[in-house]
Amino acid sequence: MDNEQIPPPKANILVVDDTPDNLRLLSAMLTQMGYEIRRVINGQTALKTAQAAPPDLILLDVMMPDMNGYEVCQHLKACEKTRNIPVIFISALDEVLDKVKAFAVGGVDYITKPFNEEEVFARVENNLIIQRLQKQLIEQNERLQQEIRERQAVLRDREKAELALRLSQFYLDRSKDAIFFINTDAQFVYVNEATCQTLGYSREQMLAMTVPDVDPNFTLSVWQSKLPELRKKDSYHIETIHITQDGRHINVKVQVNYIQFKGQGFFCSSALYLVNC
The missing domain is CATH 3.40.50.2300 (Response regulator)
Structure with a gap:
């Protein structure tokens, strides 16, 4: 149960x-x-x-x-x-x-x-997932703040963010959609099971990787130069290519939302992989 x-x-x-x-x-x-x-x-x-x-x-x-x-x-x-x-x-x-x-x-x-019925379903479901994640993260953050006040303890910004992500993991890991979080250095800080299965990496492998390791179009210097602008947007979209562990190239559409935990910024991404069945 x-x-x-x-x-x-x-x-x-x-x-x-x-x-x-x-x-x-x-x-x-x-x-x-x-x-x-x-x-x-x-x-x-x-x-x-x-x-x-x-x-x-x-x-x-x-x-x-x-x-x-x-x-x-x-x-x-x-x-x-x-x-x-x-x-x-x-x-x-x-x-x-x-x-x-x-x-x-x-x-x-x-x-x-x-x-196209499949496209409508995929886009609607992806955006509903992002909406639920945002609400869930806000609620979890509020609960964490209440616990901190009750215990009169001070947690560092990174610890609070990591705790909120762990609380979300049960829901995220069971999503059929590929969802991952990256930090401002473009390093993966969370990947769900659907992401790992699609790209062929274990979670431990992906958490040691950065976006350029799977996306040949991604440039770290360009990414960091655009961070001030990206933080101001509710969401933005990327169409690119991800390379799997066995060398396959997969077209992907990524919706990215910026989420902040008391000064610690993360980018929550929902990826629609266009894989031929």
Whole structure:
């Protein structure tokens, strides 16, 4: 019984699209995947719905009359009650500038139409995992702070961060998604089992490695020069290649979130490996 996993509650997703066919298609697809779905057809209704009962995630169409998706996202991020809800944009627009604008106004991901069911599921699930991890880490950090006050003990910043990561390990290790943490020196400080299985390394091997050991496109000097900018972002995305222990090259899409524990910064990464089955 101790090892029995308790499934997470069903996520509540708000789908916003002014095209009824798209709205029905996405709603049916996500309902079949086990999510609870609310759907609205315009930006004003989306804002009212999100403020009345904040969802776990929003799928937001870009091209809508009166108020487009970019404007809706800006309003969401300006409101204390809704600013932390992850927003995935959905659009037939596939230009780089459209995607850049989506991330600039606070979106965490971008899905182009027509929809691919597997891609929608992977992107939605990855962002929900990141959202749950952020909430979990905040709650765990609050519990740790309370314990510290009760015991009148002072732990160093590194010890608090490591303890929070260990408390998260039970959940992270059982995720089917590849998740890893790196520090500002690009060294792996945590990798879950899915990461190890995909890349073919043991956990001990990976914790002795840095990102350049698996990513030929990663440059430490460039990474460190961009750290001040990266710390200010809620999340950002990387498309690159990872090399497995046996020399295979795997395309990977990585979503990275910056997490801080009292001065100690870590980058929590959720990787979608595009492996041919």
